[in-house]
Amino acid sequence: MRYLFTNRHGGYSKEPYSTFNLAFHVGDDPKNVEKNRNFLKTLIKADRIVFMDQVHGDRVVAIDEKNINDIHRCDAVLTHLKDVALCVMVADCNPILLYEPQKEIVAAVHAGRNGTFLGIVQKSVDMMKEFYGCDSSKIMAFIGPSIRKCCYEVSEEIAGVVKKCYGRKYIHNERFLDLAAMNIDQLKSSGLKEENINLTPVCTCCFKDYFSYRRDKITGRFAGVIKNGD
Structure with missing residues (x-):
């Protein structure tokens, strides 16, 4: 297994997307995005990378050779395929990568506010167990840089809903x-061991090495990427 979280450095994009923006939908020059995505293949050492059409929902898709080129609106993908990288793009949301070493299953999860409220990471673990026979106690989780409690102010209405x-x-x-x-508590509720849950101690809004929609509005997207194989 190989995984990584990118930052905003080392790519080809110009301001305000400088330099390693991986998203086509934010207004960046498509040629630069394509160059950045090709460079990402080199970094993760994969021939193919699956990018989702993320919609802040809770749809989870299992990928095989039949549907790998036809992935539509979803916010989590998982696969048994070797040397196929799965990618989640973010600019404040939680990028969560999952790996079950015994069954060799990987997953990439986009856990924004709505997805988290809908329990998308739990549904991803459930599919890993039901579809592939994974043991949740063996699943490893890697939560990348995201906006944290120091910066993520919400409305009184949303705060009230969360409390209730x-x-x-x-x-x-x-x-x-x-x-x-x-998300950490949802992973624990799904059977993951606390020692198998890894949280990157970085707030995207605080640290300008990462794209942050909350901080900049017009900005790029960085990524969490994971694959089976060396």
Whole structure:
């Protein structure tokens, strides 16, 4: 297994997408995005990378040779295929990568606010278990840079919903949401061991090495990428 989280450096894009933007939909020059994606293949050492059409939902897709070129609106993908990288693009949302070493299954999950509320990471683990026979106690999770409770201020209405439906512990200073903690708890509820859950200690809004929609509005997307094989 090989995985990585990119930052905003080392690519071809110009301001305000400088330099390693991986998304076509944000207004960047498509030629530069294509160059960046090709460079990402080199970094992850894969011939193919699967990019999702992310819609902030909870649809999870299992990829095989039949549908690998036909992945539409979803926010999580998983596969048994070797040397096929799975990619989740973000600019504040939680990029979550999953790996079950015994069955050799990998997954990439886009856990924004709506996806987290819908339990997308739990549904991804469920599909790994049901579709591939994975053991959740063996699954490893890698949560990449994302906006954290220091910066993610939400409306009073949303804060109230979170307190009522999910618990007050996810709201700090009345209106700051801790999405990373919600996803960690969902992973634990799905049977993952705490020692197998790895959280990157980086807030995208605080650290300008990463794209942040909350901070910049017009910006690029960085990625979490994972694949089976060396």
